[in-house]
Amino acid sequence: MTYRFPEKLQRTSRNLILEVVERGRSIPGFISFAMGNPAMETIPVELMRECVQEAFADDPMAVLQYGPMVGEKALIDWIRNRLVNQKGFPAEGNQIILLSGSGKGLGLVPRTLCGEGDEAYCDQFCFPNATASMMNVGAVPVGIPMDDEGMIPEALEAKAKSGKGTYVYLIPNFHNPMGTTISGRRRKELYEVASKYDLMIYEDDPYGEIRFAGEALPSFKSMDTDGRVIYAGSFSKTLSAGLRAGYLYAPDAVAKKLAAVKVADGQEPLLNQKIIAKCLAKMDYDEHLWSISQVYGRKCKLMAEGLQRYCSERCRILVPEGGMFVWVELPEDISVDDVSEASINAGVGVVKSAAFAVDPGCPGNALRLNFSALPDEQIAKGVEIFGRVTREFCDK
Amino acid sequence: MTYRFPEKLQRTSRNLILEVVERGRSIPGFISFAMGNPAMETIPVELMRECVQEAFADDPMAVLQYGPMVGEKALIDWIRNRLVNQKGFPAEGNQIILLSGSGKGLGLVPRTLCGEGDEAYCDQFCFPNATASMMNVGAVPVGIPMDDEGMIPEALEAKAKSGKGTYVYLIPNFHNPMGTTISGRRRKELYEVASKYDLMIYEDDPYGEIRFAGEALPSFKSMDTDGRVIYAGSFSKTLSAGLRAGYLYAPDAVAKKLAAVKVADGQEPLLNQKIIAKCLAKMDYDEHLWSISQVYGRKCKLMAEGLQRYCSERCRILVPEGGMFVWVELPEDISVDDVSEASINAGVGVVKSAAFAVDPGCPGNALRLNFSALPDEQIAKGVEIFGRVTREFCDK
Numbered sequence: 001m002t003y004r005f006p007e008k009l010q011r012t013s014r015n016l017i018l019e020v021v022e023r024g025r026s027i028p029g030f031i032s033f034a035m036g037n038p039a040m041e042t043i044p045v046e047l048m049r050e051c052v053q054e055a056f057a058d059d060p061m062a063v064l065q066y067g068p069m070v071g072e073k074a075l076i077d078w079i080r081n082r083l084v085n086q087k088g089f090p091a092e093g094n095q096i097i098l099l100s101g102s103g104k105g106l107g108l109v110p111r112t113l114c115g116e117g118d119e120a121y122c123d124q125f126c127f128p129n130a131t132a133s134m135m136n137v138g139a140v141p142v143g144i145p146m147d148d149e150g151m152i153p154e155a156l157e158a159k160a161k162s163g164k165g166t167y168v169y170l171i172p173n174f175h176n177p178m179g180t181t182i183s184g185r186r187r188k189e190l191y192e193v194a195s196k197y198d199l200m201i202y203e204d205d206p207y208g209e210i211r212f213a214g215e216a217l218p219s220f221k222s223m224d225t226d227g228r229v230i231y232a233g234s235f236s237k238t239l240s241a242g243l244r245a246g247y248l249y250a251p252d253a254v255a256k257k258l259a260a261v262k263v264a265d266g267q268e269p270l271l272n273q274k275i276i277a278k279c280l281a282k283m284d285y286d287e288h289l290w291s292i293s294q295v296y297g298r299k300c301k302l303m304a305e306g307l308q309r310y311c312s313e314r315c316r317i318l319v320p321e322g323g324m325f326v327w328v329e330l331p332e333d334i335s336v337d338d339v340s341e342a343s344i345n346a347g348v349g350v351v352k353s354a355a356f357a358v359d360p361g362c363p364g365n366a367l368r369l370n371f372s373a374l375p376d377e378q379i380a381k382g383v384e385i386f387g388r389v390t391r392e393f394c395d396k
Numbered sequence: 397m398t399y400r401f402p403e404k405l406q407r408t409s410r411n412l413i414l415e416v417v418e419r420g421r422s423i424p425g426f427i428s429f430a431m432g433n434p435a436m437e438t439i440p441v442e443l444m445r446e447c448v449q450e451a452f453a454d455d456p457m458a459v460l461q462y463g464p465m466v467g468e469k470a471l472i473d474w475i476r477n478r479l480v481n482q483k484g485f486p487a488e489g490n491q492i493i494l495l496s497g498s499g500k501g502l503g504l505v506p507r508t509l510c511g512e513g514d515e516a517y518c519d520q521f522c523f524p525n526a527t528a529s530m531m532n533v534g535a536v537p538v539g540i541p542m543d544d545e546g547m548i549p550e551a552l553e554a555k556a557k558s559g560k561g562t563y564v565y566l567i568p569n570f571h572n573p574m575g576t577t578i579s580g581r582r583r584k585e586l587y588e589v590a591s592k593y594d595l596m597i598y599e600d601d602p603y604g605e606i607r608f609a610g611e612a613l614p615s616f617k618s619m620d621t622d623g624r625v626i627y628a629g630s631f632s633k634t635l636s637a638g639l640r641a642g643y644l645y646a647p648d649a650v651a652k653k654l655a656a657v658k659v660a661d662g663q664e665p666l667l668n669q670k671i672i673a674k675c676l677a678k679m680d681y682d683e684h685l686w687s688i689s690q691v692y693g694r695k696c697k698l699m700a701e702g703l704q705r706y707c708s709e710r711c712r713i714l715v716p717e718g719g720m721f722v723w724v725e726l727p728e729d730i731s732v733d734d735v736s737e738a739s740i741n742a743g744v745g746v747v748k749s750a751a752f753a754v755d756p757g758c759p760g761n762a763l764r765l766n767f768s769a770l771p772d773e774q775i776a777k778g779v780e781i782f783g784r785v786t787r788e789f790c791d792k
Binding site for chain 1 (some may be wrong): 397398399401402403404405433435436438439444448449452453456457458459460461462463489496497498499502503504507508510511512514525528529532533534562572587591596598622623624632633636637638639640647649652653656657659660661662663664665666667668750
């Protein structure tokens, strides 16, 4: 049998994040800043235990038999209420599509919006699943330069002039991998460019509710007068990543198409949605967000202060106002490959910017460090080791 | 905002199955043979309750935190053991890919195997999600004529000569919608045609283990010397549809590509997989299959005997050896639209063959009736009413 796969799947890229994890397996006492797991201590385990039992006990057949294709109504209602009444999202003309994890949207959106050869725009350093999903449908991910305020509108416009664009993928708050938050001014400008070139905006906001510094900014969706924004929200970072509950909030016409594509994949499990819905009904979610933000803020501070103390002064450390990641830029004359290699060999896993580079020819010279997954003492120890490595390379 | 969707999504078809369900909502006492829900009484509710609690209690963090991308190892091991040691599947050179429902494969396979304009072959009457998923990636579903032994090999060959084919989609056992089982001879012949034209075979087998008459036949996968068969199995019809547990067993090279496409959609929930794995570990699955097959056999007999008794003798009733569906062919001079309309108005939902027709120009003249979802007394009552309707049209 000769296996032939379509042209669009020929371009495969290495998963540099998983490679770090794999390497770490053979290094005793390895401290991994590579993954993006939420902090264990923020998951409400006992409440979840109660909700799991109740979600089943209420009506076992409702979770064991086929259920409504749209998913758990109580969860849809809770989300809609929050988005409209608390976040100022447009109440009319949009629908919620429940997904088993907002990550499912990364595939669903390009499947629905893009044909082969269409362009999709994203940050020059981007969450790899987002760009892989574009490529999987034969669309072309085009990386747009960023600065400390996020994607540069003029750079987006320069690319959008091709007329081949379909949507702009953005993580507006506490960007993965860079930690950047798009400024208020920038949000308006990016929206204007999207309007001018008739692009949809895919606002992926899994981290937005974990803010431990600064002020919350209006989302793209809240300023969406044209109906061009698909907002993706998640409970993975705030309640449970494993239960896989996320959603899209999309304009009616788009939601209808998204649902039609999704329906052919079959139904998603209701049990998980019911557990999350129960959990939300029983807790004060805002209180919970405040409390977990304290944990993330403490861990971030620990990492940032350690990096500032131990790293070479020639490194530029970008400390976020929320989320999970710190971004460390190396001086131009220092090889990020050498530093990440040395750090891994010294027992500390970090991910080099090439893992996120949309254009393989522009791999960048920076590293992503996650501060949410590990206990405080490991963070403290890991940054000290990593800092020493940077000094060895930068200050010799 | 002007919404533009890719060319491939322009062709949308009505969901005639859901239309019957919708119509039924406003008809008091409606008896619906339209859906394909498993029989409630075959779901092991109490065992599931125990498994739900244990799956969480064993290690809450394992279900609440991100887990391994491949899914629950215990479930993979159980499935592999069964496929290889009990069903004679090739042990080497294939991998299991867990899916939240085997229906997920309907989307995943064409996403992985087809580019725009490629052809995919299927029965002339086919499960609509399978063909919708082909169209969603811009592939062209080509319906192949069938007879009582399933797809006709010569007819497949005639189409495969185009050279544009990628895979053949088959439901070999107790076909949805027709209930047909592909004969042993036919399986060999179809495999030979696939070999000759280098086509993959997507063997979708959600009903295969619910056999209440006749002898089990070798699966395509068990005769797969070339590595061209992707086998899809499911626990939806045998344990629980709502928990969404299914899988593909695919040749290594294909499995690798399938997994790469799937990985970008994000992880699937582990809790559900753990519940199913626990359930399988605690039960005698073969004993369970025997016992539920008795239930399905009883319901099928009830429906078939009722149809034979009450329908016009001019109807041809295809009684399956397993699965969930009976197929009723009307005489050529009778309009299936009129009969299905009259049946619905008389309070009995049936689905006309047009709902499954791959070529809208060949809608067929038959009806699908499900016997698994309803209690016995409703089946008995429903077939009497439906039978009377056929007599009114056929025997006047």
